[in-house]
Amino acid sequence: MMLSKAIEGQTYILINIGSDPHFMRRAGSMGLVPNTEIRVIRNQTKMPILLFARDTLIAVNQKDAAEIEVEANV
Amino acid sequence: MYKIALLGQPNSGKSTLFNALTGSHQHVGNWPGKTVERCEGSYKYQGEAISVVDLPGSYSLTADSEEEKITRDFITQGDADLILVMADSSQLSRSLYMLADFSKLNAPATLILNMEDVAKAQGKQVNSALLEKRLGIPVISFVAADLKRYDKLKSVIHSALSSPPRLKVEKCGDGQELSWIAEILSGVVNESQKPYTLGKFDRLATGRISGKIIACAAMLLAFACSMIVAMPLMGIGGMIPQIFTPLLQNAMDALNVHSFLAGIISVLIPNTIYFAFSMSGFVFGVNFVFAFLEDIGYIARVAYVFDGIMSKLGVQGKSICPMIMGFGCTIGGAAGARVIDNYGQRLLTIALTWAVPCAAIWSVIPVLAAYFFGFGSIFVVLGILAYMMLMIFVISKVFGKRLSPAQTRTGLIMELPPYHKPHWKSILYIAWIRAIDIFIRALKTIFLISLIVYLLTFSLSGNVENSLLYHIGTFIEPVTKFFGMGWQTFMAFIASAFAKEAVLGVLNAVFAGQGSLIAGTFEAKSFGVDSSILAAVMPTVISKAEALAFMFAVSFNVPCVMALSTTYRETHSLKWTLRLALFFTGGALILSCIIYHIAEILL
Incomplete structure (x- = not known):
């Protein structure tokens, strides 16, 4: 599934960080690479998604979140 | 080394x-x-x-x-x-x-x-x-x-x-x-692993609507706090011309000093010091409050809630802070732009802040508008707000590509640091260093520009008609008329670039014959203006179309000398400061021209 559809409070594993190399590098420098565990803190309409990963609260735009593939972590 | x-x-x-x-x-x-x-x-x-x-x-x-x-x-x-x-x-x-x-x-x-x-x-x-x-x-x-x-x-x-x-x-x-x-x-x-939860306040501070309300309220509060912090310094500064101008004036009279030199010593110097004082006082206040908000981690929340809107203008969500500050004072906006960590976007934010009419303009324009339009003045104010939006859009288009290239726009992904207790000492220390720094630099800039304005407005007899500005103004009146302004309003327009309050002072000197042009320009800020006669005289001389054009021109002219000086200090780029100043002056004249000619037909 895509990160933009993620549910608040759930944990996910990042599978794929989209296709734009610039965005991938930025996401990487923020600690977001494939296989990273993230927890979705907040997902409101028309607002960047708030997620928690590697001890950091990170905001990701909805547009970019729609390109990020995640998998529910059970 | x-x-x-x-x-x-x-x-x-x-x-x-x-x-x-x-x-x-x-x-x-x-x-x-x-x-x-x-x-x-x-x-x-x-x-x-x-x-x-x-x-x-x-x-x-x-x-x-x-x-x-x-x-x-x-x-x-x-x-x-x-x-x-x-x-x-x-x-x-x-x-x-x-x-x-x-x-x-x-x-x-x-x-x-x-x-x-x-x-x-x-x-x-x-x-x-x-x-x-x-x-x-x-x-x-x-x-x-x-x-x-x-x-x-x-x-x-x-x-x-x-x-x-x-x-x-x-x-x-x-x-x-x-x-x-x-x-x-x-x-x-x-x-010791604890699962992360969003605090109660943070839930509100990151809410789509509640977050924006809190951010705007925080900025208004920040402005109020900056004023409170700055007040003592501004108060001391304000007393300088009030005490020394009359004293020095008397001394100059007694010593029979030529009125040109006497004016420099008794009016120009005390007011320059006052301006520099109130400016650095305010810069201190703004830096203090912004450093506090940044230190505790709140500014990042503002960046988060406003990212959607502001990124369309090519700046970060944080840029809303200086812009809201700009309604109070452009100096505060320019100084507050320091929270933007990217130089180009900071410059762009300052340019956008310039387009926001400051409190001094809001204190002058409704007064003038009421002389000419009575209750209709509310539409003048709304019109100025609407044009401000347009101006912000235009600036982001004109300068956005240069100052904020698409690949450096950072809104796509960002960190929200955890809240923590403020480190008062370092906040105070940083605010203090900046205030001192700007005081010294501002003295030079303000004195220089004041001197130019002084030379333009000086008249041996005290009569407006003997000043250089009058001669220039009347000489180029055929040109300024095309832009919608007669020599009187054009003089006030020039003075508005010096200090926005000077608009009423200069108009008062020109129309009501109250006080000299110098007093109107320099002392409007420290002594205030009694504009009762102005209300009666001005509408009989100036047409409604000219008045309207003039009010818009003043609102979107370059900000005052102190704001210019702060911008130069913050951007340390004379080239960009001048480029923006030219853009705003040119823009104000064109705007005035358009409004005048349309209003001529309609009003």
């Missing part, structure tokens, strides 16, 4: 460290030929001067942006004797990213694990000795905002400089940064 450089991601506390380390010994400029800020400073340790370069903020060294290219080149060219790499102790597994990238370049380094206090509060213990042994370079746990810790840091730097330490560990492979970090960190961080 030894040279050290600071390297770290945004929010790593790099600028706090730089400010505390170098204090008032700073030179801020631009990297040659680039719209990227270069901060250099120095400090002394055991009699030896050490120069410090703050490398432009970036997330990595991949050379994605101009900032990253500069930083990368600086390190690879070996321009520094030691690089201080900053990381955040409370989130090491992420914030060592810069070190991982840096390991590819092989330069002498020391690692600073900042925000030890935050990490402790979160129950994290960092074994810096183990990390030091593993990396082969000095590793120091630190709190950049705690001024007491700098002696120790300086001594660590000093010994590192005498035998430059280099990383012992293997270079990090491309794309392997995070696993490289994980390996380095194994067994280093000891933490």
Whole structure:
């Protein structure tokens, strides 16, 4: 599934960080690479998604979140 | 002289460290030929001067942006004797990213694990000795905002400089940064895991609507607080002309000094000092409040809630702060733009803030509008607000491409640091240094421009018609008429670039014959204007169309001298300050021209 559809409070594993190399590098420098565990803190309409990963609260735009593939972590 | 450089991601506390380390010994400029800020400073340790370069903020060294290219080149060219790499102790597994990238370049380094206090509060213990042994370079746990810790840091730097330490560990492979970090960190961080939850306040502060309301309220509060902090300084400054102008005037009269020189001594100098005083007082207040909001971690929330709207203008969500501040005072807006960590976007934010009419304009325009339009003046005010929106849009289009190229726009992904207690001492220290700095520089700028205005408005007899400005104004009136302004309103328009309050003072001198042009220009701010006669006289001389054109021209003219001076100080670019000033003056004249000719037909 895509990160933009993620549910608040759930944990996910990042599978794929989209296709734009610039965005991938930025996401990487923020600690977001494939296989990273993230927890979705907040997902409101028309607002960047708030997620928690590697001890950091990170905001990701909805547009970019729609390109990020995640998998529910059970 | 030894040279050290600071390297770290945004929010790593790099600028706090730089400010505390170098204090008032700073030179801020631009990297040659680039719209990227270069901060250099120095400090002394055991009699030896050490120069410090703050490398432009970036997330990595991949050379994605101009900032990253500069930083990368600086390190690879070996321009520094030691690089201080900053990381955040409370989130090491992420914030060592810069070190991982840096390991590819092989330069002498020391690692600073900042925000030890935050990490402790979160129950994290960092074994810096183990990390030091593993990396082969000095590793120091630190709190950049705690001024007491700098002696120790300086001594660590000093010994590192005498035998430059280099990383012992293997270079990090491309794309392997995070696993490289994980390996380095194994067994280093000891933490009691607590699942992260959003606090009650943070839930509101990051809400789509509640977050915006809180942010706007916080900015209004910030403005009020800045005023309260600044009030004592402004009060003292305000007393200078009120006490000294009459005294000096009497002394000059008694000594029979020529009125030209007497005016400079009794009016110009006290008012210049007053302006510089109130300006630096306000800058102090704004810096204090903004540094506080940034230190506790709130500004990042504003950036988050306003990112959607502001990124359309090419600036960060944070840019809303200086712009709201601009309704109070453009000086505050320009000074507050410091919260924007990217130089180009900061410049763009200041340009946008210029388009927001300040409180002085809001105090003048409704008064004038009421003379001419009575209750209709509400539409003038609404019209100005609407045009402000248009102006903001136009500026973002005209300057956005240059100042904020698409790839440096940072809204796509950002960090929201945890809240923490303010470090009062470092906040006060930084605000104080900036206020002193701007006071000295402002004195020069304001005096120079005041002198020009003084020469233009001086008249031997005290009569407006003997001033240079009158002669110029009446001579070029055929031209200014085309732009919708007669010589009287054009004089007031010119004066409005000096101080917005001067508009009423100058009009009063011109129409009501009350006081000289000099008094109207310089003293409107400190003594106020009694405009009762103006209300009766002005509408009989000036047409409604001209009045309307004039009010718009004044509202969107260049901001006052003090705001210009602050802009120059904050951007340290004369070229950009002048470019913006020309754009605004030209824009105001064109606007006035259009409004005048349309209003002529309609009104």
